[in-house]
Amino acid sequence: MRATILHAPGDIRVEEWPDPVVERPTDAIVRVVAGCVCGSDLWSYRGVNDVPEPRTMGHEAIGVVEAVGAGVERVREGDFVVVPFNHCCGRCAHCRAGQTQGCVELAMTASGQAERTLVTNADATCFVLDEAPAPDRYAAVLALSDVLPTGYHAAISAGVTPGSTAVVVGDGAVGLCGVLSAQRLGAERIIALSRNPERQRLATAFGATDLVGERGDAAVAAVLELTDGVGADAVLECVGTEESMTTAFEAARPGATVGYVGVPHGAAVPWRVAFRNNIGLRGGMAPVIRYLPELVPAVLAGELDASAVFDLELPLADAAEGYRAMDERRAVKALLRP
Amino acid sequence: MRATILHAPGDIRVEEWPDPVVERPTDAIVRVVAGCVCGSDLWSYRGVNDVPEPRTMGHEAIGVVEAVGAGVERVREGDFVVVPFNHCCGRCAHCRAGQTQGCVELAMTASGQAERTLVTNADATCFVLDEAPAPDRYAAVLALSDVLPTGYHAAISAGVTPGSTAVVVGDGAVGLCGVLSAQRLGAERIIALSRNPERQRLATAFGATDLVGERGDAAVAAVLELTDGVGADAVLECVGTEESMTTAFEAARPGATVGYVGVPHGAAVPWRVAFRNNIGLRGGMAPVIRYLPELVPAVLAGELDASAVFDLELPLADAAEGYRAMDERRAVKALLRP
Incomplete structure (x- = not known):
């Protein structure tokens, strides 16, 4: 063949x-x-x-x-x-x-x-x-x-519920499917982290209500600004790097869960924020x-x-x-x- | 004063x-x-x-x-x-x-x-x-x-439910309170990892049904042996070191959660087993x-x-x-x- x-x-x-x-x-x-x-x-x-x-x-x-x-x-x-x-x-x-x-x-x-x-x-x-x-x-x-069930797994693992605010870290195909899945699960607000105009367009078509073009600390600040300083109810981590994992934990409100589906490459849990804020981590292979x-x-x-x-x-x-x-x-x- | x-x-x-x-x-x-x-x-x-x-x-x-x-x-x-x-x-x-x-x-x-x-x-x-x-x-x-609410937080975070099998990693005061809390939450089987006779005695008094004196891979093998090769429904991680965290993840059955309350010192998520087995992590400061x-x-x-x-x-x-x-x-x- x-x-x-x-x-x-x-x-x-x-x-x-x-x-x-x-x-x-x-x-x-x-x-x-x-x-x-x-x-x-x-x-x-x-x-x-x-x-x-x-x-x-x-x-x-x-x-x-x-x-x-x-x-x-x-x-x-x-x-x-x-x-x-x-x-x-x-x-x-x-x-x-x-x-x-x-x-x-x-x-x-x-x-x-x-x-x-x-x-x-x-x-x-x-x-x-x-x-x-x-x-x-x-x-x-x-x-x-x-790709779709993997994005869905990120949303399920993050605990997206009707009316919730979700953040999606990663604007690749899985992240975009995470946006679509968060919408399906009833998220009221879906904040997509993307700086690429074409991917921003797709994220919006899939249900993103807000776009954040910044990365790292600036992205976290933008999410906090959008959520009255509280943080997101659920965070979908669809990249798997150290930076994306840190951003995901820091954008989460205390008690929230990071749903991760990117195969971790050099990722580490940022323990300080995870410990104090009780941010959970769930996911993996869909x-x-x-x-x-x-x-x-x-x-x-x-x-x-x-x-x-x-x-x-x-x-x-x-x-x-x-x-x-x-x-x-x-x-x-x-x-x-x- | x-x-x-x-x-x-x-x-x-x-x-x-x-x-x-x-x-x-x-x-x-x-x-x-x-x-x-x-x-x-x-x-x-x-x-x-x-x-x-x-x-x-x-x-x-x-x-x-x-x-x-x-x-x-x-x-x-x-x-x-x-x-x-x-x-x-x-x-x-x-x-x-x-x-x-x-x-x-x-x-x-x-x-x-x-x-x-x-x-x-x-x-x-x-x-x-x-x-x-x-x-x-x-x-x-x-x-x-x-100490008691912290052990309880480990059990709650790990998702101990009535009839479940829980593993408690750590035989310090918090781990022992984790055993007590798992019993209170209705765990049917509580496997305490301890090699110290006095702490084993306390663990048993607090509700441990099984004691595992081994550490690391041998402890994981013992837990798998006790659970028909399946792993534990819930794992309480009450130490916070790299070894204890790895043991906790490896003793968990796919889909289970590690409830952690030990301030992490050098701990890292063992991604390979976490990713494939969808082991969640939840907890932190009680x-x-x-x-x-x-x-x-x-x-x-x-x-x-x-x-x-x-x-x-x-x-x-x-x-x-x-x-x-x-x-x-x-x-x-x-x-x-x-």
């Missing part, structure tokens, strides 16, 4: 790669109809994470089931499925408690930026749609494989499978549409341009069509 | 010091009937925290109101009061939300190990008892000024004033008794011995009687 292969930092190519095959009876193979590039893919592309050997890329995908193992009962060949980036067994104590990201058999989609991808524990993992969506809805549906029964119907009904985060659409062959555009912040998120 | 003065790390003496006086109309002066030494006092005694100049010590006290400012209305001379270590105004947005530790006028008891101490915002801060407790109940009542309306009646009724954490009782003059005994772990917590 054709697949996006990262050879070394900055060296990404679409080339031939062995097709994934059913290895365990619970596996399925999905023909990818749409995949995309995640902000976390850039950690390897930029060399922040090691790239010891060439590897396929992409953990977000939707597509059609092409083959299933002998033990797969619910999912069938021909089904159109959303493939959550984290695959879960559905049987262990953690899955049964809704903590699907903590599954004892946790695995990840490994070739979403390719023609085919393997899904482990397919019955518990794949979300089967009643029918294939129209191609112009692929972007909205693709967002369900990671339990995508837990959220899909709620989010999929809303997306299919058109009530929830994160498709605007895909501001660049390319044929799979041009995946490298997708990475470049995101690396240079010319694009929020690149959708790839095999 | 006679007061415990820390001159330099390791150099603590009881000597004459100016009496505190009413400076603001909302102040009160309390004649201390009982005070005590806190584990956090040892940070300065050991030189981990700076001691730039001689200072009074002690933030825990019960006693009799001796003088009040002109603006104090509720509290009267002669009242027997519990003095929460953190003083709060009761009027700001944070106090009104129950986040008394985040009060905009936050202040601390500064001479609990002395004959007298100043209480700011006395009306909102002091908890007035209907009558003075009998001297043999001083220890149980004194625990209400900090909002003592919020908890007292619930805890005081239980203590006065004898339903809740943390007095056993005071395993050393000394006249104020011997405060230095109290510090030495706690520093050398010969005592859990020293009570001082002026």
Whole structure:
């Protein structure tokens, strides 16, 4: 098959790669109809994470089931499925408690930026749609494989409630989906931290009521100014750096929670403010499978549409341009069509 | 008055010091009937925290109101009061939300190990008892000024619920009060990490159902063994070091919360396990004033008794011995009687 292969930092190519095959009876193979590039893919592309050997890329995908193992009962060949980036067994104590990201058999989609991808524990993992969506809805549906439930997880983890004031740190695709999710959860005021005019426009379209272009201490001061000196009821941390984490804690009112979903890179809890103000921290990898029964119907009904985060659409062959555009912040998120 | 003065790390003496006086109309002066030494006092005694100049010590006290400012209305001379270590105004947005530790006028008891101490915002801060407790109940009542509500805060922050399994990291006075609080909140199983026979005995008396003498990875393995490989529903972190924080996160089941109350000294969130397992972190300085309306009646009724954490009782003059005994772990917590 054709697949996006990262050879070394900055060296990404679409080339031939062995097709994934059913290895365990619970596996399925999905023909990818749409995949995309995640902000976390850039950690390897930029060399922040090691790239010891060439590897396929992409953990977000939707597509059609092409083959299933002998033990797969619910999912069938021909089904159109959303493939959550984290695959879960559905049987262990953690899955049964809704903590699907903590599954004892946790695995990840490994070739979403390719023609085919393997899904482990397919019955518990794949979300089967009643029918294939129209191609112009692929972007909205693709967002369900990671970026939308991850933004939603930030909002849920931060404890956004109806009428609350939420701050969203990070104007990447996840942060924007955090804005959309905060709106869905009824936040009355959503303060988005962004200095990029195009992303500010998207944040506003997704429900942001206030935009703060400052960073660091100045951003915190702006949030306090907007909240009568009290701070935000809930803060979504969608970056994962030391600066963003500190800003998140300092913008929170005493007793509030920082919902974080950015993979922490050098982040540290600012203990002084956390301790005195009792700011909680909750989040991590999104339990995508837990959220899909709620989010999929809303997306299919058109009530929830994160498709605007895909501001660049390319044929799979041009995946490298997708990475470049995101690396240079010319694009929020690149959708790839095999 | 006679007061415990820390001159330099390791150099603590009881000597004459100016009496505190009413400076603001909302102040009160309390004649201390009982005070005590806190584990956090040892940070300065050991030189981990700076001691730039001689200072009074002690933030825990019960006693009799001796003088009040002109603006104090509720509290009267002669009242027997519990003095929460953190003083709060009761009027700001944070106090009104129950986040008394985040009060905009936050202040601390500064001479609990002395004959007298100043209480700011006395009306909102002091908890007035209907009558003075009998001297043999001083220890149980004194625990209400900090150590018991702090252990309770760990349990509340960790989300201990009836029937749950709780792990308590730390066998100091706060950890032991965490065990007692987890029992009060209905935990079915309470696993206390302690290798000290005397503290193990206290933990058991306070409700611990299991004792784990190991530390670090071995302690985590023991907790997993005791919980069928799942981990604890709630973890109380009552130490504040890097090792204790890591142990707490690793002993938690996915989706659980670490309730922390130890002032963090070098602690860091172990991001890998926190992120994948969605382990939350909540706690910090206890909002003592919020908890007292619930805890005081239980203590006065004898339903809740943390007095056993005071395993050393000394006249104020011997405060230095109290510090030495706690520093050398010969005592859990020293009570001082002026």
